[in-house]
Amino acid sequence: MMSLLMAGVASAQGYEITVKINHLKQGDTLILGHHFNERLIPDDTVRLNASGVGVFRGKEKLPGGMYFIFLPSRNYFDILIDGSQKFSIENDTTAFLENMKITGSIENQRFHDYQVVLNNASKEYQELSKQLENVKGKESKEAEIRDKMKAVSQAVDNEYRRQISEYPNQFFSTFLTATRDVEIPASISDQNERFFWYKAHFFDNFPISDQRLLRTSIYQPKIEKYINNMCFQMPDSLIRETNWLVKQTRHNDELFRFMLVFLFNKYAKQMSEDMFSENVYCSLADIYCREAKWDTDSFKTELRKKVDRKSKCLVGNISYDLQMKQLPRSKSAIEALRPAIDKMRDDAKPIEEKTKGDFEARRNDVVRILDNMINSFGKQFFSVQQTPAKYKMVVFWEPDCSHCKEEMPKLYDFYRDTLRTLDCKVFAVYMNKSVDNLQDLHRHINKWFDYVIEKDFQMDGWYNLFNPFDQYRENFDVNSTPTFYLLNKNNEIIAKRISFHQMYELMMYLNEHGE
Numbered sequence: 001m002m003s004l005l006m007a008g009v010a011s012a013q014g015y016e017i018t019v020k021i022n023h024l025k026q027g028d029t030l031i032l033g034h035h036f037n038e039r040l041i042p043d044d045t046v047r048l049n050a051s052g053v054g055v056f057r058g059k060e061k062l063p064g065g066m067y068f069i070f071l072p073s074r075n076y077f078d079i080l081i082d083g084s085q086k087f088s089i090e091n092d093t094t095a096f097l098e099n100m101k102i103t104g105s106i107e108n109q110r111f112h113d114y115q116v117v118l119n120n121a122s123k124e125y126q127e128l129s130k131q132l133e134n135v136k137g138k139e140s141k142e143a144e145i146r147d148k149m150k151a152v153s154q155a156v157d158n159e160y161r162r163q164i165s166e167y168p169n170q171f172f173s174t175f176l177t178a179t180r181d182v183e184i185p186a187s188i189s190d191q192n193e194r195f196f197w198y199k200a201h202f203f204d205n206f207p208i209s210d211q212r213l214l215r216t217s218i219y220q221p222k223i224e225k226y227i228n229n230m231c232f233q234m235p236d237s238l239i240r241e242t243n244w245l246v247k248q249t250r251h252n253d254e255l256f257r258f259m260l261v262f263l264f265n266k267y268a269k270q271m272s273e274d275m276f277s278e279n280v281y282c283s284l285a286d287i288y289c290r291e292a293k294w295d296t297d298s299f300k301t302e303l304r305k306k307v308d309r310k311s312k313c314l315v316g317n318i319s320y321d322l323q324m325k326q327l328p329r330s331k332s333a334i335e336a337l338r339p340a341i342d343k344m345r346d347d348a349k350p351i352e353e354k355t356k357g358d359f360e361a362r363r364n365d366v367v368r369i370l371d372n373m374i375n376s377f378g379k380q381f382f383s384v385q386q387t388p389a390k391y392k393m394v395v396f397w398e399p400d401c402s403h404c405k406e407e408m409p410k411l412y413d414f415y416r417d418t419l420r421t422l423d424c425k426v427f428a429v430y431m432n433k434s435v436d437n438l439q440d441l442h443r444h445i446n447k448w449f450d451y452v453i454e455k456d457f458q459m460d461g462w463y464n465l466f467n468p469f470d471q472y473r474e475n476f477d478v479n480s481t482p483t484f485y486l487l488n489k490n491n492e493i494i495a496k497r498i499s500f501h502q503m504y505e506l507m508m509y510l511n512e513h514g515e
């Protein structure tokens with residue numbers, strides 16, 4: 001007896017949607033699924049009996065939202081599922097609105113009736129638009145038709161208000177209201193005030209914390225519009241806004257997961273196009289690492305390493321100092337360094353024959369040899385931070401890079417003709433090969449010497465720098481060459497990973513606005 005009672009309770013709590021589709025044959029399959037932004041997600045399937053009837057049935061209630069019935073023809077029609085989940089639908093394979101019959105669901109009947117009103121109004125509006133084209137220049141006729149068009153729009157608005165006033169607690173009313181934009185009061189005339197009012201009330205009609213709206217096609221576009229159009233596109237503002245959006249969804253695991261993953265992926269994709277996105281990405285990644293219970297520990301561990309590396313060189317941060325050795329500014333002085341590079345190669349030969357397993361001894365030998373080599377550049381290290389300049393352009397490059405070979409001469413010419421007039425200095429950091437192979441490093445350094453001499457990179461304010469011990473790859477997150485950074489006089493990073501021409505435009509803007 002108890003088991004029967006429990007079975008009855010489970011049935012009452014589940015869903016049972018009977019669907020009859022005329023002109024389909026026995027064995028045809030229907031799919032019940034839900035909307036998720038632009039995607040259609042299947043939830044259940046059923047085969048039709050000889051009468052063209054199938055019953056979707058489950059022990060657990062379906063989450064509220066907009067669902068669809070998908071036919072073998074790959075067409076579908078929408079239904080709403082929320083409180084009452086036991087009802088019947090009859091339809092045909094075409095003309096869904098005209099043939100729809102609903103039993104046992106007031107909400108779906110309302111949804112259907114409203115779609116009919118919209119469909120009829122759209123047809124009438126299109127016909128009036130054609131008539132308006134035909135009477136152009138006839139003011140009285142135009143005014144008459146425009147009045148009719150206003151009446152059509154007013155009738156739709158009246159129907160909307162009737163629906164939400166009669167059934168304010170049904171999901172259909174929530175959905176219907178969420179599709180309508182807020183109206184800025186006519187009393188606000190100033191454009192700035194109108195914008196800020198609109199932003200402050202952007203979600204008045206759209207309850208962002210209602211997880212049912214996630215199962216529609218309107219949730220993500222609303223969030224995207226807010227982020228892209230309503231928010232100031234600077235790191236601090238975007239970090240504040242995205243954190244606020246995530247906070248609105250913490251009460252519901254599904255909403256929280258969607259919001260965090262959506263925003264995290266959005267700014268991950270934008271990092272290659274927008275230097276400010278990296279700041280937002282790191283902020284969201286920090287939340288992800290701490291709270292994304294759905295992902296693996298291994299993924300979050302690797303993500304944390306990636307974020308820690310990127311966080312060292314975000315726009316707005318003080319740059320790590322580059323402690324470098326400087327290449328001399330004359331051909332003869334550079335040539336005088338080649339014997340020291342040859343000595344590094346020769347000193348490295350014996351250590352290659354040491355026991356491969358003695359890594360500690362080999363490492364100590366490599367450090368000693370490299371230290372002797374860079375001391376030939378001079379005893380003192382060159383500090384980028386301590387070099388005065390209004391703007392400091394740092395470029396990481398290497399002579400085997402085809403893009404570097406193309407860009408570095410252009411940069412040098414642009415520096416000579418334009419950049420130096422803005423009190424901008426260029427710090428060209430040579431990215432050495434791995435120090436694990438000193439024979440290869442010997443070859444590579446000589447190529448660097450050859451290239452600097454060939455292109456005559458010798459002008460004051462242009463610094464050719466090198467230090468195999470400096471952690472610039474990690475501190476500046478350098479994964480490709482050339483990589484550009486722009487610092488101000490206080491060594492704050494004001495731009496990164498954009499072209500030097502774009503950096504020039506930024507400098508001109510800052511100069512013009514006294515920043």
